[in-house]
Amino acid sequence: MQVICVQEEAFYALFEKVIEHLESKRQDRTEKWIDGEEAMSILKIKSTTTLQKLRDEGKIRFSQPQKKIILYDRDSITEYIEKHVRETF
Template sequence: MQVICLQDEAFYALIEQVVFRLKEKNASKQDKWISDDQAMQFLNVKSKTTLQKLRDEGKIRFSQPQKKIILYDRDSIEAYLEQNARNTF
């Protein structure tokens, strides 16, 4: 068994690097197209009617690869949320 000794500063720097790499790796794995359930959760809406309204008004992008399958663009949902964000006083 080998023992590696690190100073506190070096240990915490190593932990920060590991966390940064894990976040970077997970961020790249996010799908561009998400399901209606994921979109509803992301937008914090409870009904598919509200999701359809946003889609019909052109506020969020979507793709319909098959008749009953509708996928939503994660980036357009983020842009919609950012566009409707209000600054605090």
């Protein structure tokens, strides 16, 4: 077994680098459930009525954990967009 000795300052500098790295990885992860504003941004729509229509027609999945809170499934929005892709010639 090997023992590695590091000065205190170097140890804390290394520790800070590890924390920064882990936080950047955590920020890269996307949330599965998003709010209406982010859903509209991904779909490139400006109307909440259009978003409601997509929800009511079952074209995108949503969850309503409370009366005024509606969350949208990011994966279903991506699937909706992919389903409407037009292939080029």
